[in-house]
Amino acid sequence: MSDFGINEVKWAATVSARAMVGLEQELNDADAKLGDGDTGGMLARVIGALDGATIAADADLGAAFSTYARAAATATGSSLGTLFATALMTFAKETKGRSSAPITELGPMLGKARDTMMARGGAKLGDKTVLDGLDAVAAALEGISGGSDARNKAAAAALVALDEYRGKPNKIGRARMFADATIGMDDPGMLAFAKLCGALAQD
Amino acid sequence: MSDFGINEVKWAATVSARAMVGLEQELNDADAKLGDGDTGGMLARVIGALDGATIAADADLGAAFSTYARAAATATGSSLGTLFATALMTFAKETKGRSSAPITELGPMLGKARDTMMARGGAKLGDKTVLDGLDAVAAALEGISGGSDARNKAAAAALVALDEYRGKPNKIGRARMFADATIGMDDPGMLAFAKLCGALAQD
Amino acid sequence: MKKLMNAPADFVDQALDGLTLANPSLVRDGENGRVIRRAEGARKGKVGIASGGGSGHLPLFTGYVGKGLLDTCSIGNVFEGPNVGSCMDAIKLAHGGRGVLRLYGNYGGDRMNFDMAGEMLEDEIRTTTVLGTDDIASAAPEESQKRRGVAGIIYAYKIAGAKAETDADLDEVTEIAARAVSATRTIGVSLAPCQVPGSAKPTFTIGDDEIEMGMGIHGEPGIWRNKLKPADEIADEMLDRLLAEAPKNAGSEVSILVNGLGATPLEELFILYRRAAEKLGKSGLRIVQPLVGNYVTSMEMAGASISLCFLDDELKTLLAAPAYCPFWRVG
Amino acid sequence: MKKLMNAPADFVDQALDGLTLANPSLVRDGENGRVIRRAEGARKGKVGIASGGGSGHLPLFTGYVGKGLLDTCSIGNVFEGPNVGSCMDAIKLAHGGRGVLRLYGNYGGDRMNFDMAGEMLEDEIRTTTVLGTDDIASAAPEESQKRRGVAGIIYAYKIAGAKAETDADLDEVTEIAARAVSATRTIGVSLAPCQVPGSAKPTFTIGDDEIEMGMGIHGEPGIWRNKLKPADEIADEMLDRLLAEAPKNAGSEVSILVNGLGATPLEELFILYRRAAEKLGKSGLRIVQPLVGNYVTSMEMAGASISLCFLDDELKTLLAAPAYCPFWRVG
């Protein structure tokens, strides 16, 4: 399978929502060390809202992403949730009017999402945020055209990025104040991204 | 010794203050079951204030009791503390102008204190309060003229009253609302009185 | 339980210093500094209202000194009545020549000390007494005069305070205060205890998933203890208990106070209020001047109380009259 | 941690219902009911002030809607920014024809959503932004624009709100809001955590005898954690840290807010205030309009913050101007 369509996107939402059940507490705990301890609860609610959203029967891929973006944006105003909605909005623009898209476009799409998220949130690559995971996955998907190959590569790349950044200091948010103390800790956004990529690869 | 004077009164204050150190928590716990859990803390403070009060060098017995009454009344506005101050005021009236008093007067003095406390607080004998302990001790001291005999009789009578009332329901204060649940419990005021009589007898 | 304090023995006096420093309308006075009075002093020709009680309940009691409310307030140690000297000071400082109403909660120590103070001053100052007895969980209806005073006493403060400002005489002020008390019912629930400064233990223990209905503001045992229930069920039971004891002659207007005991967030009080307001509406009662907030606390105790004050025309007018203190302002 | 609530998912909406039912000056509005606005609506010809933030901080944010303060406030879930739709609604409902100042705390999600909302409306409504950045523990002085907004934001509300009522234009209101923020410093201490409704655990853990200096209002880690110390030592350290960062051009008048985080009794806040007032006096500063109470909370979190707002003549005048909301009234 070298294309993805609405069914694949719906499937990803369902798998992610199911994965969040087990991840919620772990992500909250990771966030509690650096921030306010809500990453897991928030993501579970947001991804649950996506999974519960009704995609119109005649929707194209762009409209489906747009519905998801609105569902996410309605469900939260948190940093990560808002950035996630921003990414979905980017996907919606990129796939507007199409019923499917080639998997080779996934990497460039993620790259665009990374850029809009950077513009929106003001963080830079290297700050140890979800952006660094996204960047690594975008690069890993370059030239990949098979669905399961893409999922495996994405999961591996997100994990490698997580491992790599664990040893670095956090450069945004409150955690910045005690940056050195964040060395050895996972960024909750990166952790969430890696775990969800893993869930998609496994399923 | 068949009389008591200022030195005996001072001694009693000191012994009681020392005894309160070990009693404070026990009395608080007893009060926590029925009321607001402060009997011990309050009494420790009040008796500490007596023990710390300066009795004028030329004071007679009445003046000494009066100083104690004022010290107690300044240190608290709690029920038991205020009743205690009332009793001390009665003692002051009864011994006014005398440098000592016969031990045989102790029983009648306690009886008078009991009556002024009843008038002030509005409780009746049999309500399971400190009054019932006082009443028992007043009766037990009738005709007793020796100091150590009086102290032993008082301690025994207070304990007997405590035992006797343990099996009865509390009829005043908040405890009244769940009177049957108070059967088997010690009234904190009676308990305090019995323990302090015991401390005076032992010392 | 941790406290932002210095020596426990200084807790009350340092808190009073802060209270008066931050609020120039309040002044410490009395022999031991245990009276709070209006900065401008007693107004000549006005009936005085003196209250008093134990510390640990801010804004109660001292916080309600102000125009249209109390003239003076004597204050004891944490959860202990004010001593007799402070009660005398409070009466004297409230006296503007036309007598003083002693208006305070029905607790043994408070009563004895205010009684003694009144007796000692009886040759100088005419005094009357009205006791707050709104806590319906503290005695059966047949013995309602034995009930304790809790959050609902602020209705009596407000109403009697407004009446006194009209230059009514002592009997009139006393009568309206008694009417306010007998129109007011309160019940509380408790979720977590507080701790008296210097004490080794909290005032009571309660399970991590338990609630107690009817507990007193010092942690005195209540009606039942059980697993925590949804807020709507709790509000319903509280309202049912209060409405079952509505005064015989109650009209259709009622003021409601949803009061936090200290550690319960405003969000939760508003959740309770929402349900209570719905339920009062369904019972055909119209809400007048609702109050939601921490009006009478027990330091860091968690829980809430609901008070209803059943209004007649005069009570309603007096409740709406202008009043000012640092924690409650009307008009 | 026990909560008087129904389903956790209903926590915010039911609390907002109670808030507006109890306070007729406030009305729920917006597509999802996640905007609180003044009952009378935006005044034509007045610059609007829209704020917003996460739930769980009452009286902040929604409670400060009122005359001389905010026009509207968008509100998110507990400790989450308001969503973009609510931010748009808040801006639109605040608009009286002369533009809208977006005045809110510097948190990532809030900023992104208010930015997007402003962009989406930029053809219709002119907007400006001022971010609350008073928490000195949240970034070094060199990066003060990165600091978070905490309790001190109410000074910016009050001052900008008063300016807007004078019919000043958007640039003037924006300038004075920015001036208020840059004159304000806050630091907090935390003693016990809160718990987000529906969450399995408190936001953080802390020892039974520990205190943390500089902790954020959502439990974000602070400067140090240690054994609890006497209140005076804590107040001294807080004041020292605040005064060390006094603005270069600071005059001799300062307003101080001793704020409770939720579960800390008023008595303790007054104990802190007493020491802080003494210390400010010794530093040659004169206190203007002190505030002591629960102005910005984190549900049942225990602890307190101290804010200083260094006043110039205009800030002082605006701070004293009449204002009304259910939780703060001036004049």
Ligand SMILES: Nc1ncnc2c1ncn2[C@@H]1O[C@H](COP(=O)(O)OP(=O)(O)O)[C@@H](O)[C@H]1O
């Ligand atoms: N400005 C930003 N740019 C990129 N990623 C961000 C930004 N702010 C937060 N994040 C990501 O979001 C995660 C925190 O998410 P979450 O806990 O939901 O947000 P909040 O800080 O609003 O509580 C961080 O671990 C980080 O990966």
Ligand SMILES: Nc1ncnc2c1ncn2[C@@H]1O[C@H](COP(=O)(O)OP(=O)(O)O)[C@@H](O)[C@H]1O
């Ligand atoms: N009206 C009263 N008459 C007699 N004894 C009383 C009365 N009220 C209280 N007591 C005694 O005081 C004890 C409670 O004292 P304490 O805890 O110090 O008072 P408070 O109720 O003010 O907290 C009771 O156990 C009882 O023995």
Ligand SMILES: [Mg+2]
């Ligand atoms: Mg977070």
Ligand SMILES: [Mg+2]
């Ligand atoms: Mg007691």
Ligand SMILES: [Mg+2]
């Ligand atoms: Mg007591």
Ligand SMILES: [Mg+2]
């Ligand atoms: Mg958050």
